Amino acid sequence: MRGRTWLGAALVLGAQLRALWLAAAVEVHTAKEVVAVNGTNQRLKCTFSSSSPVSQQLSVSWNFQPEDLSSHEPVFYYLKEPYKPPSGRFKERVTWDGNIERNDVSIIIWNLQPSDNGTFTCQVTNWPDVYGTIGEVRLRVVQKVNFSEIHFLAVAIGSASVLMIIVVTAVIICRQHRRKARDKRMEAADTEL
Numbered sequence: 001m002r003g004r005t006w007l008g009a010a011l012v013l014g015a016q017l018r019a020l021w022l023a024a025a026v027e028v029h030t031a032k033e034v035v036a037v038n039g040t041n042q043r044l045k046c047t048f049s050s051s052s053p054v055s056q057q058l059s060v061s062w063n064f065q066p067e068d069l070s071s072h073e074p075v076f077y078y079l080k081e082p083y084k085p086p087s088g089r090f091k092e093r094v095t096w097d098g099n100i101e102r103n104d105v106s107i108i109i110w111n112l113q114p115s116d117n118g119t120f121t122c123q124v125t126n127w128p129d130v131y132g133t134i135g136e137v138r139l140r141v142v143q144k145v146n147f148s149e150i151h152f153l154a155v156a157i158g159s160a161s162v163l164m165i166i167v168v169t170a171v172i173i174c175r176q177h178r179r180k181a182r183d184k185r186m187e188a189a190d191t192e193l
Contacts, residue, residue, distance in 0.1 A: 026050045026124050026132030033138045036112050043097055044137050045106045046122035050129045056080065057127040060098070060105040064090070066118040075120065076107050089115065112141045 027049045036042040044062075060078035075090045077083045082096035090109065098105040105124060109116065122135040 026126050026129045028122055028124055028133045028135035030122055030135035030137045032136070033140065035140045035142060038112060038114060038141050038143050040112055041108055041110045042112055042139070043106055043108045044120055044122075044139070046098075046104075046124075046135050046137070048103050048105060048124040048126070048132075048135075050103075050124075050126040050132075052126055052129050054100055054103070055127045057125075058100060059125050061121075061123045062094075062107055063121045063123075064116075064118055065121070066115070075109075078105065109139075112139075114141050116141050 029047045029049070031045055034042060034044065046060075046062075058079075060076070062075040062077070064073045064075050066073075073088050073090070074085055076085065076094050076096070078096065078098070084094060085091050093110045095108050095110070097108045105122060117140055118138075120137045120139060122137070124132065
C-alpha cells in the first residue's frame, strides 16, 4: 500500500513539474504587419520575455518566408554575438539592432525591395527556456506611401485652420479700413463746423 502512495505522489509531482516546465517558455513579441517604402530601411522589432534570466546560451534566429511560399531563407543569427548571413538575398543588407539586456532582438533590413515582401520570423531560446512562441512580422514593401484617413483628416484640419486665419485677418483689415474712413469723415465734418 505504501509503495502505491509513493508512486501516485511521484506521478502527480511529475505532472506538475512538467506543467511548470511548459509554462516556463520564452514569449516572443513582434509587430504583426509592417509597411515600408521601396529603397528605404526598416527596423523589424522583436522583443521577448523569459521566466529565466538571460543566459550565455541565448540564441536568436531570424528567417524569411517569401510571399510565393518558396523555401525559408535564413536572415540573421545571434549566439553570444551577431552573425550576418554569409549568402542569400540579405547578405550585406541586414544589421543587428537589438539589446539583449533589454530583451530586444531586433534587426534592420537595408534597401528594401518588392522581392522582400513576405513573413519574417523571430525565434528566441534562453536556456533552460528552450520552448516558446515564434514571432512573425509580415513585411509589405510599397512603391510610395498611401495617404490614410488620418492624413486626409490632418490636411482637412490644416486647410480649415488656414482658411479661418485668412477670414479673421480679412475681417480685421475691413474693420480697420471702415474705422479709418469713419474717422476721416468725422474729422472732415468737425473741420467744416
